Amino acid sequence: MSQRSIMPGFRPSLGFTVIYLSLVVLIPLSTLVFKSFELNWHDYVGIITNKRVLSSFRVSFSTALVAALIASFFGFITAWVLVRYSFIGKRFFHALIDFPFALPTAVAGIVLATIFQPSGFLGKLLIDTFGVQVAFKPLGIVMALIFISIPFVVRTVEPVLLEFESNMEEAASSLGATRLQVFSKIIFPNVFPALLTGFALAFARGVGEYGSVIFIAGNIPYISEIVPLLIVTKLEQYDEVGATAIALTMLVISFVLLLLINVLQLWVRKRSGQL
Amino acid sequence: MNAIPQPINPAKLVARQQVALQDADWVRWSLIAIAVSFISLFICLPLGLVIFQAFSKGIVAYWSALSQADTLAAINLTLLTALVTVPLNTVFGVAAAWAITRFDFKGKSLLTTLIDLPFSVSPVISGLIFVLLFGAEGWFGEWLMAHDVKIIFAVPGIILATLFITFPFVARQLIPLMQEMGTQEEEAALSLGAGGWKTFWAVTIPNVKWALLYGVLLCNARAMGEFGAVSVVSGHIRGLTNTLPLHVEVNYNDYNIVGAFASASILAALAVVTLILKSALEWKQGNR
Numbered sequence: 001m002s003q004r005s006i007m008p009g010f011r012p013s014l015g016f017t018v019i020y021l022s023l024v025v026l027i028p029l030s031t032l033v034f035k036s037f038e039l040n041w042h043d044y045v046g047i048i049t050n051k052r053v054l055s056s057f058r059v060s061f062s063t064a065l066v067a068a069l070i071a072s073f074f075g076f077i078t079a080w081v082l083v084r085y086s087f088i089g090k091r092f093f094h095a096l097i098d099f100p101f102a103l104p105t106a107v108a109g110i111v112l113a114t115i116f117q118p119s120g121f122l123g124k125l126l127i128d129t130f131g132v133q134v135a136f137k138p139l140g141i142v143m144a145l146i147f148i149s150i151p152f153v154v155r156t157v158e159p160v161l162l163e164f165e166s167n168m169e170e171a172a173s174s175l176g177a178t179r180l181q182v183f184s185k186i187i188f189p190n191v192f193p194a195l196l197t198g199f200a201l202a203f204a205r206g207v208g209e210y211g212s213v214i215f216i217a218g219n220i221p222y223i224s225e226i227v228p229l230l231i232v233t234k235l236e237q238y239d240e241v242g243a244t245a246i247a248l249t250m251l252v253i254s255f256v257l258l259l260l261i262n263v264l265q266l267w268v269r270k271r272s273g274q275l
Numbered sequence: 276m277n278a279i280p281q282p283i284n285p286a287k288l289v290a291r292q293q294v295a296l297q298d299a300d301w302v303r304w305s306l307i308a309i310a311v312s313f314i315s316l317f318i319c320l321p322l323g324l325v326i327f328q329a330f331s332k333g334i335v336a337y338w339s340a341l342s343q344a345d346t347l348a349a350i351n352l353t354l355l356t357a358l359v360t361v362p363l364n365t366v367f368g369v370a371a372a373w374a375i376t377r378f379d380f381k382g383k384s385l386l387t388t389l390i391d392l393p394f395s396v397s398p399v400i401s402g403l404i405f406v407l408l409f410g411a412e413g414w415f416g417e418w419l420m421a422h423d424v425k426i427i428f429a430v431p432g433i434i435l436a437t438l439f440i441t442f443p444f445v446a447r448q449l450i451p452l453m454q455e456m457g458t459q460e461e462e463a464a465l466s467l468g469a470g471g472w473k474t475f476w477a478v479t480i481p482n483v484k485w486a487l488l489y490g491v492l493l494c495n496a497r498a499m500g501e502f503g504a505v506s507v508v509s510g511h512i513r514g515l516t517n518t519l520p521l522h523v524e525v526n527y528n529d530y531n532i533v534g535a536f537a538s539a540s541i542l543a544a545l546a547v548v549t550l551i552l553k554s555a556l557e558w559k560q561g562n563r
Binding site for chain 1: 298299302303306307309310311313314317318319320321322324325328367370371373374375377378380386389390392393395396397398399400403404405406407408410411412413414435438439442458461462465466470471474475493496499500501502503506507519520521523524527532535536539542543545546547549550551553554
């Protein structure tokens with residue numbers, strides 16, 4: 001029911017919104033569900049439990065998890081530094097944080113592959129000094145996903161750190177708390193839910209990421225092949241049903257994980273008295 | 276849930292500097308060192324490398340790579356795609372923000388959630404769904420074949436996939452701002468006898484213009500740079516269905532490194548211009 005209001009244009013704006021949303025988003029997305037009806041349970045299980053498919057799920061979810069954890073750690077420090085300290089070039093660094101959002105993923109992909117390939121600037125350095133090869137390994141995927149994840153973490157944590165009232169800190173330290181105690185007992189618990197949100201956003205993006213990963217990953221089946229690439233491969237073989245089964249499974253797992261993170265976040269907020 | 280978090284205003288950061296500088300010097304400097312090295316390694320280095328690689332064989336090789344017919348066709352297709360998708364999604368964003376923030380109705384929060392949906396779908400899946408609709412085996416496949424209309428592996432497919440991917444950008448920028456603004460100014464204009472459209476153009480639009488511009492900017496950057504979704508529906512036909520990001524991929528896989536990075540440098544320049552405009556808009560908004 002629309003509210004009685006003197007504001008004009010309720011019907012046309014809502015009507016256009018709903019029709020456009022249905023045409024561009026809802027109807028196309030619904031094909032995923034309808035296509036999967038063409039599949040019986042036995043065939044579906046057969047597709048998903050294929051060894052190569054299972055490996056790609058393991059690769060995608062584990063690299064996204066590790067990358068989101070690393071990005072959360074360094075992203076938190078970056079947000080902290082940007083909000084609380086002043087140093088030369090801070091404005092510049094602040095503006096750069098959004099670069100991974102703005103840079104097309106294919107460009108990010110070839111750039112990272114060039115840096116980390118065995119003959120590349122950092123790739124050579126890492127092999128010569130530590131004997132670690134990054135490109136064409138799961139580690140390469142992690143590197144690409146860290147790049148993609150940075151703005152999600154920094155931009156979610158920054159506003160919360162900024163809004164955080166310093167009088168709580170001052171009260172704690174005037175009562176004799178050490179700096180470390182103030183951080184671990186006062187500041188961190190307040191920022192943690194936001195950090196969790198940033199982590200979840202980064203993780204969700206990482207699982208589905210394609211362009212920035214495929215160049216550096218080497219795409220070796222069972223080792224560095226990600227789920228989105230396998231979907232593309234299936235499509236190139238005109239196996240639309242197989243592609244749909246994998247895509248739907250990936251979507252469902254991602255949604256369940258995001259739901260779990262949301263529940264965890266709620267629990268953390270309740271526990272720290274923010275709700 | 277999976278929305279792009281909003282950057283905060285850099286103007287606010289300056290104000291905060293003075294407050295809490297109680298950390299020991301060594302803590303402060305080591306944290307700054309960690310953050311700066313992290314950002315330099317993961318952001319400055321890639322940015323520098325695009326420029327370096329593009330010009331590594333000299334400016335002549337750079338220009339000849341850019342002036343190839345296939346490259347020009349890719350640039351044209353990328354511009355065309357943005358030219359169609361950005362205005363459509365802008366009109367949608369404004370209409371959706373108007374309906375959601377100016378009226379109360381059942382299912383409003385569901386509608387807001389659905390608008391964000393494209394953000395939480397993998398780009399590859401965003402392409403896949405259009406293949407399922409319009410591909411040879413798709414819902415409309417036979418009909419399209421009979422009437423000789425090509426959508427998949429053709430330009431319409433690229434435009435549709437881009438439309439899906441960039442769908443939420445403008446709406447996402449406008450909704451929180453218009454919610455916060457409230458309706459008082461518009462109600463005042465209306466009660467003084469201004470018409471609906473007049474109120475919209477003279478009151479609403481001037482109030483939201485920076486956020487609107489910012490949304491359009493992000494929408495455009497993504498429309499020109501989208502790779503995964505477009506890659507699935509394009510078919511990679513050189514000179515016909517390769518957008519600039521796909522052209523980068525094709526060149527790179529052909530070991531034409533200068534060509535790949537020459538095209539990549541255009542896209543990187545687009546990203547840098549987007550960032551500069553964005554910072555400028557943030558200052559404008561912050562200083563208001």
